[in-house]
Amino acid sequence: MSDLILHHYPLSPFSEKIRAMLGYSGLPWQSVTTREMPPRPMVAALAGGYRKIPVAQIGADVFCDSRSIAAEIAALSGKPELALESCSTEVQDYVAAVDLEIFLACVMAGGSGKLNQKIRESMSLLDIGRFVLDRINIGRKATVKGVGFRGARPRVLQHLADLESRLQQDFLFGPQPNHADFSTYHGLWFIRDMGGSRMIDAFPKAIAWLDRMKAFGHGRRSDIDARQALEIAGNASPRPIAEAFRQDALIGREVSVTPTDYGQVPTPGTLVAVMPQRWIVARKEPGLGTLHVHFPRQGFALTLA
Numbered sequence: 001m002s003d004l005i006l007h008h009y010p011l012s013p014f015s016e017k018i019r020a021m022l023g024y025s026g027l028p029w030q031s032v033t034t035r036e037m038p039p040r041p042m043v044a045a046l047a048g049g050y051r052k053i054p055v056a057q058i059g060a061d062v063f064c065d066s067r068s069i070a071a072e073i074a075a076l077s078g079k080p081e082l083a084l085e086s087c088s089t090e091v092q093d094y095v096a097a098v099d100l101e102i103f104l105a106c107v108m109a110g111g112s113g114k115l116n117q118k119i120r121e122s123m124s125l126l127d128i129g130r131f132v133l134d135r136i137n138i139g140r141k142a143t144v145k146g147v148g149f150r151g152a153r154p155r156v157l158q159h160l161a162d163l164e165s166r167l168q169q170d171f172l173f174g175p176q177p178n179h180a181d182f183s184t185y186h187g188l189w190f191i192r193d194m195g196g197s198r199m200i201d202a203f204p205k206a207i208a209w210l211d212r213m214k215a216f217g218h219g220r221r222s223d224i225d226a227r228q229a230l231e232i233a234g235n236a237s238p239r240p241i242a243e244a245f246r247q248d249a250l251i252g253r254e255v256s257v258t259p260t261d262y263g264q265v266p267t268p269g270t271l272v273a274v275m276p277q278r279w280i281v282a283r284k285e286p287g288l289g290t291l292h293v294h295f296p297r298q299g300f301a302l303t304l305a
């Protein structure tokens, strides 16, 4: 059993990106199912203010954003192609677009009776109301507006046409998948497998690729509850940080790290590591002690408290 714990919910596309990576990696993992919107007190106890899902945990180290989580899966499974930082600049630029602009277009184009049915099955009426208000609120405050509802379907169709012409091999950038395949997968999974959309029907290579991705499954998952996950964090100490990452002039200062695109809730803490792709802040959580929370630098802002 690996020590990786994923906090996620079934309908979350970015969680599906990570679940599929876990399937591909073959790594056993522990699953904690969260609600579809805050309040999520157990996740908040680990990640501070960060409000997006998925969040992962290894002992007292907490990983925010699918890119930090992917880097951990890559290291644990010995599959460097899953870490975005191991990929070429071309792949990194592609992922930046597909995980933001295309993701938003997929979510907007994905609405359907089938999806509404799934939502009704997984949430109470009161929670559906809260969920809708929460997402309206996120949209209002977002700094990225995307293509909007009207532009979403044409944008997804354009993306599918691009995908169709890229797929000259089994995966997007070669015979094996890398981070980009999983970033592309989750938006289309949401549209086709959650929403039942037929948009992909005219793109045979994209269908075959999506089925290849889906066949990775979710790997070896065992379910635990959030209380057990917190107990694991409380009984662990954050892993040591190499001296090379403790040289920045801001080390030891009180800071906040906040996403710059949407869901911009800051996580305050003490800066303990500055890495080429990552910041780590230490926070003290009552009952759990010191936790180290990891963020990618790209798409996040660090400010002095």
Ligand SMILES: N[C@@H](CCC(=O)N[C@@H](CS)C(=O)NCC(=O)O)C(=O)O
Binding pocket: 012, 013, 014, 015, 036, 037, 038, 051, 052, 053, 054, 064, 065, 066, 067, 099, 263
């Ligand atoms: N850049 C983030 C995006 C994560 C994201 O947008 N997650 C969605 C769910 S798929 C979310 O948090 N929505 C609001 C919520 O669940 O509260 C990542 O790569 O993990």
